[in-house]
Amino acid sequence: MILHLDNGRWYIDVRGPGSSDQHSLDLSLHLPRRLTAGHVVIVAENPRVFLSVIRKRWMRLLYDVEIQRSSTLDPLRRESLQHEVERMRTCTFSAKAPPDAPVGTQIFVVKPDWLTDLPEHMTLYIATSLTTQQIVQAMKRLRRGGLIVIYGNWTADYEILLHQTYQ
Amino acid sequence: MVMLITRPTTLPSQVICIICKEPVQPDQATSGSLDANNQQAYACSHHLYNRRLWVPEWAAFEITQQRIRSKAKESA
Numbered sequence A: 001m002i003l004h005l006d007n008g009r010w011y012i013d014v015r016g017p018g019s020s021d022q023h024s025l026d027l028s029l030h031l032p033r034r035l036t037a038g039h040v041v042i043v044a045e046n047p048r049v050f051l052s053v054i055r056k057r058w059m060r061l062l063y064d065v066e067i068q069r070s071s072t073l074d075p076l077r078r079e080s081l082q083h084e085v086e087r088m089r090t091c092t093f094s095a096k097a098p099p100d101a102p103v104g105t106q107i108f109v110v111k112p113d114w115l116t117d118l119p120e121h122m123t124l125y126i127a128t129s130l131t132t133q134q135i136v137q138a139m140k141r142l143r144r145g146g147l148i149v150i151y152g153n154w155t156a157d158y159e160i161l162l163h164q165t166y167q
Numbered sequence B: 001m002v003m004l005i006t007r008p009t010t011l012p013s014q015v016i017c018i019i020c021k022e023p024v025q026p027d028q029a030t031s032g033s034l035d036a037n038n039q040q041a042y043a044c045s046h047h048l049y050n051r052r053l054w055v056p057e058w059a060a061f062e063i064t065q066q067r068i069r070s071k072a073k074e075s076a
Helices: A021-035 A049-071 A075-090 A110-118 A133-139 A157-167 B045-049 B049-076
Strands: A002-004 A011-016 A042-043 A105-108 A119-125 A144-149 B029-035 B040-044
Touching: A002 B029, A002 B049, A011 B045, A021 A042, A021 A049, A021 A075, A021 A119, A021 A144, A021 B029, A021 B049, A042 A133, A049 A075, A049 A105, A075 B049, A105 A110, A105 A119, A110 A133, A119 A133, A133 A144, A133 B029, A144 B029, B029 B045, B029 B049, B040 B045, B040 B049, B045 B049
Parallel strands: A011 A144, A042 A105, A042 A119, A119 A144
Antiparallel strands: A002 A011, B029 B040
């Protein structure tokens, strides 16, 4: 569900409650769509475990895209899927806080208490509960026109998002 | 996933799904890539889990938007 569209500073998608398995599936399917927009930050309780799950799903998706590419004869479809394969193959992830993450990292998976050193980003996935203060911290480096995707229930702590979106 | 949030918002009544090209209500849509004008593009939420549709349609959309961007740059 989209909460806010063009009139605000950011876009907010709320994906609602679900198991962590559902969240990781949803995220790994959605993530490739955000790679061209800019850096991506994923806030998760256990970044290493979450990244490991995402990577596995990513590799499965990549394999599926490669099969789709080899089975199409349509030139535009083939070219776009080839592009997709290259982008997915070269995408770099890190489960470290940005100062320690390798140079060129595109996707940062961080803990809620690592939000002070985030790079500028265009997409913020919130896959764990955050306090109002942590949300404010994460949004400091979210660029205008960026997207926030929230997994789980909307809580009172998220009200600040609505306030800041229209500030 | 079903979203159960109800709150007053300033949402427009509909957005266009880039996959089925049909108008869709925001509570049944999801944000995807940016278009050639760096505006947010959308698709119906239910397409997300159909990877045989979701992936190639967005990939084609992105490459088309990239070409539009390049053409605009060339002509500028």
